Amino acid sequence: MESELKLRKFVAPEFIFGFGALKLAGRYAKNLGASRILVVTDPGVMAAGWTDQVIGSLTLEALPYVIYSGVTPNPRAEEVMGGAELYKNTGCNLIMAVGGGSVIDCAKGIGIVVTNKKHILEFEGVDQVAIPMPPLICIPTTGGTSADVSQFAIISNTQEKNKIAIISKAVVPDVSLIDPLTLTTMDNYLAACTGLDALTHAVEAYVSIAHSPITDLHALAAIRLLSSHLVPSLAEPNNVELRKQVMLASLEAGLAFSNASLGAVHAMAHSLGGLLDLPHGEANAILLEHVMSFNFPEAGERFSQIGEAMGLDLQKRSLSEKKAAILAEIGRLRNAVGIDKSLGQKGVSRADIPQLSKKAMNDPCIVTNPRHPVRRDIEVIFEEAL
Ligand SMILES: [Fe+2]
Secondary structure, eight states, X not given: OOOSOOOXXXXXXXXXXXXXXXXXXXXXXXXXXXXXXXXXXXXXXXXXXXXXXXXXXXXXTTOOEEEEOOOOSSOBHXXXXXXXXXXXXXXXXXXXXXXXXXXXXXXXXXXXXXHXXXXXXXXXXXXXXXXXXXXXXXXXXXXXXXXXXXSEEEEEETTTTEEEEEEOGGGSOSEEEEOGGGGGGSOHHXXXXXXXXXXXXXXXXXXXXXXXXXXXXXXXXXXXHHHHHXXXXXXXXXXXXXXXXXXXXXXXXXXXXXXXXXXXXXXHHHHHHHHHOXXXXXXXXXXXXXXXXXXXXXHHHHHHHHHHHTTOOOTTOOXXXXXXXXXXXHHHHHHHTTOOOOTTTTTOOGGGHHHHHHHHHTSGGGGGOSSOOOHHHHHHHHHHHO
């Protein structure tokens, strides 16, 4: 499955990883020349106290700010446009995102809208952003989405009941302040969903046709860390060392997928997320085994390496035995974190599948899937996951 493309680039923002990283927000904002900051966040993150901590660090540097907290899970185009209005009307010159993937994606969207003066839905696809955004500092509060290091932003188009993927170097933040302490206030189901989102990032990046030796290193590191630390971190939510390992895994997975791109799981999850407002990680978790099964004939060797990184002993096994063992291990992990519903149980019906599949086939993530699907293949995978 070696791609014919041999040239590879690797892009990542400056990032600080470790306990207390978020306290550096004010200093970084000042260094980047902020005179007024749009702080993008959501009510849950504010209630958990993280927004206040970040604001405290801005206040220490005497930096004025405006809060925009109108972001919902699976951020909508209208929310991006509302944030862009506020940014312009209040004279901001730097954006700071404090929250999970939804908040960070919304902040990225606000950034490209204010400089390019176009509607957010006009940036869909790869490299559609002409003008760089204002400085963006991200403080992630979930371990999984890695929006804080990635070249991706996912925005919901509520009219079309779809999600669009914006993939561009222009949406890579300037700085990411990754503080594992923020994970301690996530509820367990969100932590399970974001953890499996990270696992899906690593798996899809590792088998992507755009993978490279550098993205491989990060993908396998993420898989090893998640296999050994995700379930224990959910059993001991206040164990900050375990949370740190999960946050590190998320970062590793983010570096991998941001540069290798993703595959059919994400293409299908984006399509589902537009229909159902399902947590992104949950959609991935439900689809992952089914897509891996479809992809296995084209990437058996690389899936075996993934299985070994998960701790499986695959020596002296036939390819079909390896496949069964790897899929069983993914299923075991999914059940162990409490994601045990099918798509049907989440409200997807057979009648939705043709439309879901059509949208998934148009998602940019499908391009790097190791096995090239036709629309009927995607329909069958959805049917299997019902
Ligand atoms: Fe994801």
